[in-house]
Amino acid sequence: MEVNSVQINIPTGLYRDLRFSIQIAEKTRNKAFLEDDKILEFIYCDNFRIESLNEFFCLFLKSYNLIAIDKDVESYPVEPIMDAALFNMVVNGSNPALISKINGVKISSLEKKF
Structure with missing residues (x-):
């Protein structure tokens, strides 16, 4: 891909x-x-709609009871999963320039985040 x-x-x-x-x-x-x-x-x-990802993610988390989410909540941010994946790439020694290119953010933004 x-x-x-x-x-x-x-x-x-x-x-x-x-x-x-x-x-x-x-x-x-x-x-x-x-x-x-x-x-x-x-x-x-x-x-x-990009918001659909948050809705799908929330449904997935509720379906598998991975974290406690109120039954009335219909959306949960995907960003924590993305941040965890990026963090693991950094920890495992991936090239920051490559991470930046894949994620579509500047290296300075990654540095601030991690």
């Missing part, structure tokens, strides 16, 4: 699920997925 011009290896299961979702969207939309299409926008027929 390519993210911000960086090739990233993703788990086979995730690749399989994304490919399956793209195939369903191609049949539903009667349109082929092109290399420059954004995956989530294509799958959700251009109705994708």
Whole structure:
């Protein structure tokens, strides 16, 4: 998978699920997925909102009872997971310039965060 011009290896299961979702969207939309299409926008027929990730994340956390979330809460920020992944990349010695490029933020912002 390519993210911000960086090739990233993703788990086979995730690749399989994304490919399956793209195939369903191609049949539903009667349109082929092109290399420059954004995956989530294509799958959700251009109705994708970034807030949807927070809603999906909240549903996932509640479904698996991973943390205590009030039943009336419908959204939970994805940022803590992103920050944890970035932190682990830093701790494991990943190149800060590469992390910056993948995440789309300046190195100085990463330095302030970590």
